[in-house]
Amino acid sequence: MKIRVAINGYGTIGKRVADAVTLQNDMVVSGVVKTRPTIEAKFAIANNYPLYVTDESKIPAFETVGIQIKGTLTDLLKDSDIVVDCSPGKFGETNKSIYAKHGIKAIFQGGEKEEVAEMSFNAQTNFRNCIGKTYVRVVSCNTTALCRSLGEIERKYQIKKARVVLIRRGPDPGNSKKGPVNAIVPNPATVPSHHGPDVNSIFPNLKIVTSAVIVPTTLMHMHSVMVELQNEAATNDVKKLFEKAPRIIIVKAKEGIESTAEIMEYARDSGRKRSDLNEIAIWDESINVLGNELFYMQAVHQESDVIPENIDAIRAMTGIC
Structure with a gap:
């Protein structure tokens, strides 16, 4: 049945x-x-x-x-x-x-x-x-994305604290009624934004602070993630962790995927219906461990990751x- x-x-x-x-x-x-x-x-x-x-x-x-x-x-x-x-x-x-x-x-x-x-x-x-x-x-799409990547980090290395800047798209591609058209808008103007508490609805003990801006694009959101780790990690090991993780893909600027535009083109060329990318795309070059701090950037297709x-x-x- x-x-x-x-x-x-x-x-x-x-x-x-x-x-x-x-x-x-x-x-x-x-x-x-x-x-x-x-x-x-x-x-x-x-x-x-x-x-x-x-x-x-x-x-x-x-x-x-x-x-x-x-x-x-x-x-x-x-x-x-x-x-x-x-x-x-x-x-x-x-x-x-x-x-x-x-x-x-x-x-x-x-x-x-x-x-x-x-x-x-x-x-x-x-x-x-x-x-x-x-x-x-x-x-939400942003919280889903953060929970996927931060969840992998938390389970492997434990997170001391996380700081995330969300660069959000304006409207969805099919929406002609919203902006911005020629501005970068703090959304909200207060820090922290609501995204951190939403992550805490999944990871209640995670110390996370987020801020967000909206920019004049419709394709995807992007996150710049900075994580202070409890346990020692190496850059290559984090890359391998993300490569093996479900619903995360690694993209490389050196292969021509330099922006969210190329990521959407990747989805189209992969034959995805509506050019959807259910996975979170993390740039290989952005993954870097400095001391006990991990940095990476990820793109989120807001229409389909959830x-x-x-x-x-x-x-x-x-x-x-």
Whole structure:
């Protein structure tokens, strides 16, 4: 019996989760939910995903443009085993009451507050602790990336403290309504930023301080990471650690991958759908140990690095692990 996965929200994350679920042999997309009859709604139907709306008041807008609706969110939840909430940030708490009413397990995304779920989730760190949970939050793209690389370091060398500067993209590539266009924006202007506490939702004892700026690019985020280690490490050993780590790849400037643009080209040339890069890309040349301090730079494809985490969260919560 395949796990029936409902996806509430079919945008940047939702459509990718749907495609990822379809690739699994023990899961099936029971339906996806849209609020407006956009082109993504038409793509959902083209991909044979049953299309639902949040409530009956939304149906006429879809029928007017000839889009066939299967039913409402309530109907979908009745025919599903778990729901992945991919609605815009801050809607998760409201949706949670709907999920609770139907007694269905739910996965929330990193845009929601930590308190929305029983646990925050990172596959390489706390998969086992999330087995059988009812509500889980997959942490944000940036937090996922930091937990992957810092988690490897913590388990091997133990971290005394970490300092991270996040250079964040502006909007996603498909978003024309946000900036900045010609500015570098502290986001937030206060230090530390919220990213460190979010990492602490996975690693509660890690001493980490983060700051962040937004720059005029849409492709990827980048992190400049500085770590003070408890135990002795060598540069080549850290490189080998990252090379063996799941969901991390090493890229090399000397091979022509000198920027996030080349990383996206790498994803395209690799035949990745939508040019997605689920892995975190760490520049080989940036990895350096000086005394007890480790430095490295990593790039984060904000549209796709959390997708395998959502699949793993489904497995943990439903017990098909």
